[in-house]
Amino acid sequence: MSTTNTAAEAGGWTPRLVLSTVTMVMIMEGTALGYGLVNTALPAITTHFKTDQEAGC
Numbered sequence: 001m002s003t004t005n006t007a008a009e010a011g012g013w014t015p016r017l018v019l020s021t022v023t024m025v026m027i028m029e030g031t032a033l034g035y036g037l038v039n040t041a042l043p044a045i046t047t048h049f050k051t052d053q054e055a056g057c
Helices: 015-048
Strands: none
Touching: none
16 A cells, blocks of 8 residues: 555646636636727727727626
8 A cells, every 4th residue: 555645636737627727717717808909999999980988888
């Protein structure tokens, strides 16, 4: 019988947990970047299409 603990048994970071965390962080950062880009472009978009609607309802 072996007494050596693996990372999963010891409560450490497994490759699957690291990959999942990195993936979630990248999705959240991409979403934030997308919102930032659209928010920056909104004044030019409203001017181009000659609308008088408020942005960010």
